[in-house]
Amino acid sequence: MKLAIVGTGYVGLVTGACFAQMGNNVICVDIDQKKISDLKKGIIPIYEPGLEEIVKNNFKIGTLHFTTDIKEALKNSEIVFIAVGTPQGEDGSADLQYVLAVAEEIGKYMVHPVIVVDKSTVPVGTADKVRATITDQLKKRLKNKDIDKATFEKLMEFDVVSNPEFLKEGDAVNDFMKPDRVVIGADKKESMERLKELYAPFTRSHERFIGMDIKSAELTKYAANAMLATKISFMNEMAKIAEAVGADINMVRVGIGSDSRIGYSFIYPGVGYGGSCFPKDVKALEKIALDAGVDPKIVKAVEEVNKEQRVYFLNKILNRFGNSLEGKTFALWGLSFKPETDDMREAPSITIIQELTKRGARIRAYDPKAMEEAKNFWLKDIENVEYFDNKYDTLNEADAMILVTEWKEFRSPDFMEMKKRLKSPIIFDGRNQYKKEKLKELGFEYHQVGVR
């Protein structure tokens, strides 16, 4: 099929590349000129395992194209995906300005009726807004005599469907290629069938296609993210209780995870969730509920607990070193909001670094993939942060090591090397990566989450 993907970010680029990999003809559109010219040169703007190879291969064989010109993309496509950002607006709701700007352009430049697919995470009712925006533009074109009545009527056959994306950064290509499910919300049977056909190569082993009405599809995405965020916040609350009563949250985690009704995923205690999705989607769901007259008590608590978790972890450091950190140096391992990505959006590392440097501390940081992103953008205005190409080099003269992101390369470090380099052998582990007894034996002072 001929597809256009508007918005070439984490979701758009992965979607475009994976559809191209299945033999579709895909044009990825973005307003970011540099991103598009880099992609044409084979420079991939984000780190996502496996992505570079399929982008480069499909670009080379001509199944994947890049452009800043949406007109060109619309001319050559039957299905148009909207995959632009939906950041948090001032009142907590999802800001739809980018989605609706794309809808406006589709209405302005569509030359044959297309199926418009909302892939961005959007509040219930957005498909109606997208439809109305496109219709307004078509009416303008008719009024201005840019198109005649027959063309207008033909173009009005366009449709809008909802297809929320469930991929996770760090494993996005894999998730897209082998999805747990593909959710489509559509009113028209023909659109549903087209999408089913498009996704068929990804769901060959068994049926993973879930068709539903548009509003349910829109809400499904928020419900999924809020559920996962709830598991994390629940576990972080349990961690605090465990620590207060003298239990070990690591034991409790294994104890409850073994129950198949609960499962092991998303019950790791830590420094709280971050990233481009959970924080804004939990907030947006709260707004959706309030606007609909429902008081979302659990959803509100999930966000509150998450914010407190960073403070709780920070307090462990302040309780040990005092409120003034003048003259103190900390080695910080892991900057990205989670492993296997360079994404720094809402990363807990940002809050931790801000709070420590505000109190006079110096930071020596290392991350396998996110250092450029941190240095050039997210942490560029924070003084007293130095970056190192090697995790061990951060430890020289440091008063303690703080582990923030659980990259695999941090799992089994050379503890003797660490001890040799640190000024004092102290570790604050925000992801409970090590065994307390072992570190004690090696002479470390080891602080973790949910353990006294």
Ligand SMILES: NC(=O)c1ccc[n+]([C@@H]2O[C@H](COP(=O)([O-])OP(=O)(O)OC[C@H]3O[C@@H](n4cnc5c(N)ncnc54)[C@H](O)[C@@H]3O)[C@@H](O)[C@H]2O)c1
């Ligand atoms: N990142 C994830 O893990 C993830 C997972 C599932 C769903 N989502 C949702 O998918 C959507 C996109 O997220 P993302 O992380 O890919 O965002 P992103 O910020 O990485 O990418 C968005 C892209 O859209 C481009 N853009 C903005 N306005 C445009 C326009 N008018 N025309 C063309 N391009 C335009 C931007 O330049 C940018 O490259 C969001 O709604 C997000 O909530 C994200």
